[in-house]
Amino acid sequence: MPVGVAINDLNLNYLYINPTLAQINGVSVENTMHKTPRAILPTIGEQVEAAMRQVFELGKPVLNKEITGQTPATESPKTWLVHYYPLFVEGKIVGVGTVVIDITKRKLVEETLKKSESFLSTIFNSIPQAIFWKDREGIYLGCNETFAKTVGLENSQQIIGKTDFDLPWPHREAEAYRQDDKEVMESGRGKRHIIEPLKKADGGRLWIDTTKVPLVDSRGAVYGVLGIYDDITERKHTEDDVRNSQQMLQNVLDDFPGVVFWKDQNSVYLGCNKAFATAAGLSDPKEIVGKTDYDLPWAGTEADSYRRDDKEVISSGAAKIGIIETQFQADGRIAWFDTSKVPLISGEGNIIGVLGTSHDITDRKHGEEQLRQTLNELASIFRALPDLYFRMKADGTILDYKAGHLADLYVAPKYFLNKKMQAVLPTEAANIFAKALDDIAKGQEQATIEYSLATAEGTKRWESRLLPIEGEQVIAFVRDITERKKGQEMQDKLTRELKSKNEELETILYIASHDLRSALVNIQGFSFELSDSLKMITADCLGLEPQSKAAIELRSNIPESLNFIIGSVSKIDSILNGLLRLSRLGRQRISLQNLDMDQLMSHVLKSLEYKIREVDASIEIAPLPWCRGDHSLLDQVFSNIIDNAVKYRSPSRRLIINIEGRIENEHCVYSIADNGQGIKPEFVEKIFEAFHRLDPGQSAGEGLGLSIVRRIVQLHQGKVWVKAIPNEGSTFYVSLPKAN
Incomplete structure (x- = not known):
């Protein structure tokens, strides 16, 4: 695109004009020299001179000045983009330099494309390039509107004074941009085709092709960097030193991407x-x-x-x-x-x-080729998907559709195209659809509805997802969910039956445990009576020969058998106690309240104080967030976990227990970490099973503690799990609803 260039003195007389600008003005170079703009441009000369005077007043460039009008060379109005630069000699303004670009055609294109996202926002060309410039410290001095929009600014003026660390991209990318700037400024040479990522203000990411060139003042010193990325057109940042117009144009050409x-x-x-x-x-x-x-x-x-x-x-x-x-x-x-x-x-x-x-x-x-391929793939996907697709106006008028099989449609296309969906569907379904369209019109991002339609094959259930798109239109994805609904109904029925069976099982377990325990008390009581009777008989038979069969039975075999019976009774009693606790949990109503977990944990540690002191354990506890739960039941949960940490401590080191808590979304997650024996990977899930014990001979218990813990946590709509490393320790995690 031809560029017109001129230099005027303080009286606004032309000292230099290139052939291109002379052609634009319709006045030859010879007839232009030593005349003012108003003298050769009757209709626009006043605008030109006003801009030049503004440069003299401000002492800085006046950029991106659009002038519309006619010159002696034009038959109809045209638009030019003009940049005015002050020319300095020994620090004093001696004139003004002008760069003129004819943007008439671009302006016409902008008018015809004003309803679409225009990439004609720059004044240099008709392709959307982002342009920016910074000083040596990486502080932005300016940018164009395309760049401003990309980084989420309302206008290009808001970029002034910011750095890359104030903009949307990650810190590491800002560092990379800054490193490129330094390389360009220190070397004094442009750096072209930097392929790098860029994060936009809306969260999207781009790959950009960037060119950076040094900014040089009238003394030849680099004072900053000019950057251009994306699809570059004829756009250059003019150097402050414009006294030598030929050198300026050559620099523009050499650095043009x-x-x-x-x-x-x-x-x-x-x-x-x-x-x-x-x-x-x-x-x-x-x-x-x-x-x-x-x-x-x-x-x-x-x-x-x-x-x-x-x-x-x-x-x-x-x-x-x-x-x-x-x-x-x-x-x-x-x-x-x-x-x-x-x-x-x-x-x-x-x-x-x-x-x-x-x-x-x-x-x-x-990219265009990939887009065509993507569109073809999408068309194939639409044909393969079971969903129906409809594009409608905001009032429900159907404009287009996609269907893998015409048989899937409720009625043939000729009966619904260019008609409102509400008029095609039966009354009940039409009312549901109309409400969804109304919700979308009020700004709802998505509406999902379900309705029934009677067909020759029987009543079918359908699900429609409605989403707004540009142009005040709505798209609807419609899916036959008849089989899915049947499956859901069957699942609900099975769930109800399972719940009933579980309740029945818990009742049976409770009754059986209670009845067995009654019989067990009798066995235990009569075993003690037999033991007392045996002692009396043994005392009366002191005269028996020690090696006689009767003496051996009375003094050895019978007592040993009674001990076995009494021990087994105690074992069964312990198991029945655990089963009764489990069955009670199934029927127990929990009392939910906001709990101060610091206070609850203090109570737990107080109840275990003797055991903790006995093994010289160290407890480190951080401030804990409040949760919502049953105080008594959660006391059992944390007492059990900490008690296990004491039981299964490592004999080779002092036991250290760390208790922490954090909030994750709507739950509080508490962790109890120890440096004990740990758990082998194959046993991590089994420890929560009833009657499972890692080392039955190491400590007493029936193996129901962690089963009860998991059941209590489940009653709170929570979760419990463990991470462990053998010989290094275990960390139990308990997730509970956070306090209101």
Whole structure:
């Protein structure tokens, strides 16, 4: 895209104007020199001069100034994007530099695409590029609206004074961006094609192709960095030092992330920028001079096409914009480019060649191809899925549908397309659907409904999920859930039966345990009576021969048998006590209340104080969050777990128990960690089973403690589990509802 450049003195007289701007103004270079804008531009000269005076008053550039009007060269109004830069000599403003770009066509495109997300927000080109610039400390000095939107700012002014660490991306990415900035500023050289991730303000992530170049002041010192990422068009940040316009333009061309080239009337290259030289396999842009497309890597592929376009532009005098074409690169790959060519005009207004600019759109072309493939895949998925899909207006009028099989539809398409869903469905289902549409219209993000429809195969149950989409439309995914509902009903029935059986089993267990215990008391009582009687008989038979059979029976075998009976009775009694506790838990009503767990844990440790002191254990307890539960039952839970830690301590080290708690969502998770014997992996789940003991010979008990713990926690709608390492220790976790 041609760029007009001019320099005016403090009296606003033109000291320099390039041919492009002279052509835009419709006044030759000779007739422009030493005149003011108002003298040569009757309709827009006043706007131009006002902007120049603003530069003198502010002492800084006036950028992105849009001017609409006519010049002697135009028959109808056009729009130009103009940048004004103050020119300094020894710290004093001596004039103003102007850069002018014709954006008329881009403005027309913006008008036609104003209802869609426009990527024409920059003033340099018609492709959405994000541009930003910073000082040497990494502090943002400015950005364009595309960049501002990406980072979640309302406008580009809000970026001033911020750093990468104030923006949405993670700290490690901000560090990487800052490192790239330092590398560019310290080396004084641009860094191109930095492929890196970027996190947007809305949480989405992008991969961006970034180019960074140093910002240089009038003394040649680097004072910051200019960055451009994504699909780059003709947009450059102008250096403060604009006194030498030719050097400024050359810097813009060399640092431009796209490619720029110009040829004579015979399509012989006169020059190019570094990017074009690289693509052509040249080490320096100067090497392009005198070559033709037949001397470059694309000689046998695209050279003829390029030259035809050159000839058309030169012969017609009209620009050719948006040429989508391939290019065989020096590295052997095929790249896609979006190219624009305009006539190259001499100072006398004669066409002397062609100027071309293009940017690499290979990624975009690949993305378009992937999008087409994705759309085809989605179409196939819709055909394969059992769901029906309907697209409707907000009032329920059906615009489109997708169905794997037409037989799945309630009625044929001709009976529902362009009709309201409420008019197609029976009254009851229609009312349900109408309410869901009303909920969506009121801002609800999703509505899920169920309804019944009578069909020739019988009554069917359907589920519809409605979601709003752009354009005040709604999509509905409809699924036949008849079999699922039948399954749910069967599952509910089985659950009720299982609950009944469990209650019946608990009752039987309670009654059986109670009755067995009554019989056991008799056995135990008569065993003690037999023992007392045996002692009396033994005392009366002191005269028996010691080795006689009767003496042996009285003094050895019978007492031993009675001891076995009494021991077994005690064992059975212990088991029955545990079973009774389990059965009572099944019928017990729990009293829920907000519990101060620091207080409850203090009570637990107080009740175990003798055992803890006896083994010289160390208890470390952190502040615990409040939970909701039954005080008495939870006292049992934590008493049992801590008591087990004491029982199964390691003999080789002092026992240390750590008790902590934290809140996770709607639950409190308490952990009791010890450095005891630990548990082998194969026994981690079994320890919660009834009558399971890791080492029956090590300590007394019936093996029901942890079964009772799990049952109590389940009654609280909680969860208990353990993590353990053999010979290192165990950590029991108890999850309970947090306090209201």
